[in-house]
Amino acid sequence: MKMERESGWQRRFTEYATSSFLELLQRESPHLLPDLKAGGEVPAGVPHGTTVLAIRYREGVIMAGDRQATAGFQVASRRMEKIFKSDDLSGIGIAGAAGPAMEMAKLFQTELEHYEKVEGDNLSLDGKANKLSQMVRMNLAAAMQGLAVVPIFAGFDDKSGVGRLFKYDITGGRYEETDYDAQGSGSKDARDSLKKLWRRDMTREDGLRVTLEALIDAADEDVGTGGPDLVRGIFPTVKTITRSGFNDVAEDEIRRVCEAILNDRAKAERS
């Protein structure tokens, strides 16, 4: 997509001054971008990522996702990661067609890092959310063929000092949520669960519990979503994003909370 550009020094302002990696690829190496105009039917059985969610809590946001990728009625992967660090203060959770979604996450990470290095400064959280919106919109043609990608973006806004989260639709529409949101095939069940359990200004401990309750509920109701797998030792991934950065919640801690939840539920069944 080469555009006619003005010549001479003025070009510096339109071309040289763009700090966007996406625009660089579009200009210089369009073959590296996902081919969005592929025609024809998309064969069934493309792996899809299932449930991701983000909630606000006292110190920022928690992002979490189950680990299963589902292709039709088959499990495509049991260990897929769906929450990615996009930079020190933000993360992206992906749901939808797994291939394009992971590519989008990688492109988004590179975009933010590229901007930071070229400009010597970070994008604002709104700037990052807006950039992701453009990337989702780029995927619209593929979405119409059944390869939709719908991310959740969350981060700590260092200007206002709070955690914020954004959801998207397949056209790139961006909606800021104040409390929590979930995406993917189990998202309705996760949201229902969060609707009852989420409270404003939760501690990290409560937030973690609520997050995992919601994911376990989603796995309970939605066939595509994977629950905690005690046999193989596979648990959902959970990340926190606070003023001090993007952090993994240790697997031991996730396991402990999952086991506590399952125990409580088993007890409730028996009584």
Next chain:
Amino acid sequence: MPLPYYVSPEQMMKDKAEYARKGISRGRSIVALEYGDGILLVAENPSTLLHKISEIYDRIAFAGVGKYNEFENLRIAGIRHADVKGYSYSRGDVTAKALANAYSQALGNIFTQDIKPFEVEVLVAEVGDANGTKSEIYHILYDGTIEDEKNYAAMGGQADEIRRFLKDHFQERLGLDEAVQLGIRALNVTQNKSLSERDLEVAVLDRTKLRRKFRRIPAEALSQLMGTAR
């Protein structure tokens, strides 16, 4: 139509080289040295906003002396090269060697083909892993000449004097504070005053960091590092 007058290629190259060298020698200097945990870069640069040292990729840093707009152009080209390469292959495939070669080609072309050569020298440094791969420092001159430097490098105004000083004083496996002090003493050789933390831009490629090894050392931390062995 006026006839272009003849200039011998030797004379033309000589004139260009002299022109570029003059421009570079007016500028302030930069030193790079290996220390225990990585590579230290020290530049004489009173501005805190216009950088001479910056991050290119996970393990790679860039430093430039001479004309700001020219090395800034090269810096951004380097970031683009690295990001595209890392995106299309893997992060581990981005190397200082390939980047230094690209700079060498670019500067060589500019030197022979353009009327005005770039008045810059650049350093590309890559920090090795903890498990023994060597760090690399490449020094690329205005005409595309490329050298790989061991342990330390200097460029800019009176680089020869600085290099002589480092040759006599460099030691392996220095701590960060000792390395910072050595770097500053080396820059001081060409000064008639001694440099304070306000005149300096300092950054490291620290191999103990995860993924992105580049870290700037802000003025407060720098004055501490400068003060510890006084």
